[in-house]
Amino acid sequence: MAEVRLDQPVAALRGVGAALAGKLAGLGIERVLDLLLHLPLRYEDRSRCQRVATLRHNESAQMALRVLETDTRNAPRRQLRVFCEDADGAPFLLRFFHFRNAQAQGFVAGAGIRVWGVARMGPGGWEMVHPEYRAFPDIAQVRPEGGVRPVYPLAAGLTQARLRGLVTDALSRAGGDPALGAGEVAALSPPTALDALRIVHQPPDADSAAALMAESHPARRRLIREELLAHQLSQRIVKRRMRSLDAPALDGIDDARDALEGQLGFAMTGAQRRVIGEIGADMARTRPMLRLLQGDVGSGKTVVAASAMLAAVRAGWQAAMMAPTELLAEQHARTLGDWLAPLGVSVVLLTGRLRKREREERRRAIAGHEVQIAVGTHAVFQDDTRFARLGLVIVDEQHRFGVRQRLALRDKGPDGLRPHQLVMTATPIPRTLAQTAYADLDLSVIDELPPGRTPVVTAAVANGRRDEVIERLRTAVAAGRQAYWVCTLIEDSEQLAAQAAEEAAGLLEAALPGVRIGLAHGRLSAADKQRVMREFKESQLQVLVATTVIEVGVDVPNASIMVIENAERLGLSQLHQLRGRVGRGHTESQCLLMYQPPLGESAGERLDVMRRTHSGFEIAEKDLALRGPGELLGRRQTGVVALKIADPVRDAEELPELADIAERLLDDSAERERVHALVARWVGDVQRYGHV
Template identity: 50%
Template sequence: MDTEVDPALTRLKGVGAQLAEKLERLHLRQIPDLLFHLPLRYEDRTRIHPLGQLRLGQHALIRGRVVNTSVQYGRRRSLLVRVRDDSGEVGLRFYYFSAAQQRQLQPGTAIQAFGEARRGATGLEFYHPEYSAADDDGALPAPSGTLTPVYPTTEGLTQKRLRQLMEQALAWMRTSDELPDLLPASLREQWQLPALPTALDFIHNPPPATDLETLISGDHPCVARLAVEELLAQHLGLRQLRHQARAEAAPPLHSQGGTLQQQLRASLPFALTAAQDRVLEEIEADLARPVPMLRLVQGDVGAGKTLVAVLAMLRAVDAGWQSVFMAPTEILAEQHARNLTAWLQSLGIEVVLLLGRQTRRQRTEALARIAAGAACVVGTHALFQEEVRYQRLGLVVVDEQHRFGVDQRLLLREKGRQQGLVPHQLIMTATPIPRTLAMSMYADLDFSVIDELPPGRTPVVTTVMNDAQRERVIQRVRDACTDRRQVYWVCTLIEDSDELQAQAAEELYTQLTEALQPFRVALVHGRMKNSEKSAVMSAFKAGETQVLVATTVIEVGVDVPNASVMIIENAERLGLSQLHQLRGRVGRGAADSYCVLLYRPPLSQGGKARLNTMRSTSDGFQIAEQDLLLRGPGEVLGTRQTGEAGFRIANLQRDQHWLPAVKQLSETLEREYPDMATALLARWHPEGLNYGKV
């Protein structure tokens, strides 16, 4: 089968440059794009409603004769057309009208109209309804035989025009072989999915008896048919990325007796958990192969992912290769650099830190050490900028994958390409991901889970408190400080503005500084210079300050074992994953630890459900499943990773039960119907997966 070539919309009658530009605003470029542009809702124009039986708010098709036409003068000039049938009378009101329209709608004229019955100055009125006046023979259009679709549209593009174009597109589909069904009949039958033309015909022209609730919600088999095809194309694209990566060569990192690993493990005051050992074995098996490792390591907050990553990096160093550790924020990168230095300095291993805002001298020195072959490099996205040169990059570790996106880690892989070899990649996330989502969104990666916490982790007691109880919360903070414990107080705002967040944090800092004397309060937020943030975090970690007022810059990875209380302002506004990450900053030492979720009433149903979930469980996987139900996959995976905006029809939250089938279908298509797999990708991703490019 040849890869499908989508015909341009300009092939349709009436689509010139001006209309094509409007359609482009809706991302409609080809006829199949139009066919996959699904209705938002449907209107019932299949029967005439008697005027005397109309109800307020009802959308209805009506028919009658004009009994009076007049121009009304009030706050706005309008044309009022009174229409009567045997059962009653109703008004049609137009605020925008022409003299020709006024002449057309004279008393005695038969008229048919569709609109919403609303309360008006003369009783029930239809405002700017779609209407047809009788032709010269006195005839009116027959009611529709199917429900009428209402589409997402844009300025200057009417529903009537869209429906006309859709009728042409459907006629093209029925008579053309340019939109083939790309699911084999045997697989459609196995999964009880209709053929593509059947599904599209039904969705755009559903019969009157259709269960509209299932059609609009996406639970109807015809919508599922399209969603499955789109999910399948996305899954095939990720598998293609995986195949492309597997076709590359990577340096096999053979253990030289594991000397460095053994030395580090011997120096630790604790043993690795069984889960850490198991995942490390999986990683080492990958590193020994001459193909690039692509492995996602998932583990709850505090499960010990960083130590596993460092042991993997030692495997690379032991084999004579460099390794890189990429973190999403400069604060976290600096912390990782400190931890790695503390672990590796006694082993004689050099750790270099590279950040975007270092001084020119620091940056020049770091770049020179990296080019000279520094064994371990830690940094942010600065690691794959043009001037960075690696000598022998064998392993890339990416922390909190969802904060970067696939394209950025692929860029780092390209930075390490040398003599036909690319580095191995280890991806880590502390955001637990439901297995169904992992199968779909990380199909280009192998998957490991550290599902055990190290012994000695203190359970965090979570309480939910009304903001009116703030004085009690401040007293709890004072008590913790008196007991020589430290406290995080996180200030959040729903507005995505560093400036507003910083302003709110500064106000809170001022209040707490006064309320908590003589204890020392510090402030850190996103608008501070990196050197200032580092100084504040270092002082807090050293115990020089007791309370840290912060925005969510401390969400990921900050490790202060003496901090035992976490206060989160406006907790109802945050997603479960973010709340869970913040709570994970405490409970890292031996002291009893607490998380207080402060909220401002009234609570929405979703807010109440999130806070109750946080209070009832500390299991990251349960929280992730609940997050998926409450807020959808973007919150669980991070919007930059999901490509969620790229889905035209599929909805990961609604369609997750299809993902196991999609995985099986993709394997079958690749193996038995490779031409169909290629054509599917061309249909849904003609320019490639938007987050898979390098």
């Protein structure tokens, strides 16, 4: 039997043609290795037959039964009923709604039958609907099908049997692949990767399958540790390569901070000063800074960024700031201009909204060093935007950009010098997750809010009290305040039963005559959406009805009420981000979490956390535990490394040891082949996370 390599296309396996390869690609399976890393969701124990007395409602079971009699009914719908009993004489019913007469005749009274399906307690007792089955001459001759079978995630056109066959073929032919042996790391302990994969796909018995599902089996732990190690290695490779490059030494951040503080007219917090010191120490070196700045909503990240940019400008260099939306870029450009223009620093906005001539003029000014700070969206990092002396890159809301987008600006430095990089996020990321997803970045945290910030009063309100909520809006608007009304959907959905944004706007217009109400959602063109949000910021609108497009939005200090419909459908971090849109002025603000009762346990827990705390980090830890890293950070399109079986919360205790192992492997040149084999196995080409 010819061996296959793990990096070969899955078409190298028997029976995989173009059509089947296309279906597998829908599951992310393109290589033989991808197939082996497509792990089972659960297992079916077909090693024994159960009796009726041991069944559990809505759980799969294999049973040995004796056929008693059959009948066919046509009401309320056509069905074949097969009345059976187990060896104890306990009754059991099989139902078939799609059958042929020949099939009905195959059930012979007194014969034995082995069935597999989901057992449930029906109106007349235990039953199965459309089970798999096989006939035997007598119940005494019924034998279990044997073994424990994996159950995989499927795509349209694929069956469990087909996928199991492909995995079996791959496991039997991949033993000689050098990449498997080359990637073995002694510190991970046995079994080997290939042996672990064999056990995971083909557990020897039911106890092993149960241990695999409980994440306690050595084979599963081996793969989890190996995956975490591979990601630690991949991110550290990027970090080391960047550290090996040259960057301009930008001194003087303390003087820049003091000058900015004098201009602002208010004192920075201790946390801001500490973080500025960490950033300044990095910028003063001749190696590129790679730092992630975390700060809760309203913690003053922009002030920190402005200090760093002012230091870069005073050292004779330029700075660029990238934001995910045009409106946020406009806000940053306006704020930085107000703060820095009196200090002699020029700030220019660069977005796709500019007319071509104006955009080209600004690009020429940037290229000629007539402009010291450029703020914009994706237009900043396009190929035709060139900087004279780019020394610092700041990326706001890191999770909205892919890693490639973030790293594209680093090639815009002069004479082979790479600019320093500071990426910021208002989405608090638990340290355990940051160690996994952002291991290529050093971490700074602003863990203190500026004095004078009034906490937002948060309350959960049932949908039945909608009139009371509208009355609060009426009072706030009459007092000259503004309000957000956030809906989770744009149009009606039977599944979610959520209030549509357009319907909500209509209801509010009817309930609040004379109030200027705007509507913003994802179906609007970018220009219309920006126009509505700009009108709200400029107080032309009093109430903004929107979907979650305003999660990362503009600063409107006059907005004092945030209403979130169907709040039980959103994650904690998203709720926290939305709440952060209010409470930016000196008036007490409110966040009203409207929900549809009855609340499930998880939804009730989320709303309770929102009422109890304003700490973004406490909220993020809880959100990570409830929803997992994929939902908190975004999936692959956001540039976050996607984990297949490891979990940074559950497996957090593994990370310190694996980080040490990763550093030792990277320090040992003899381990180079092993390291790259391990990274290729789990991550792919590390270059896609940053070609350096």
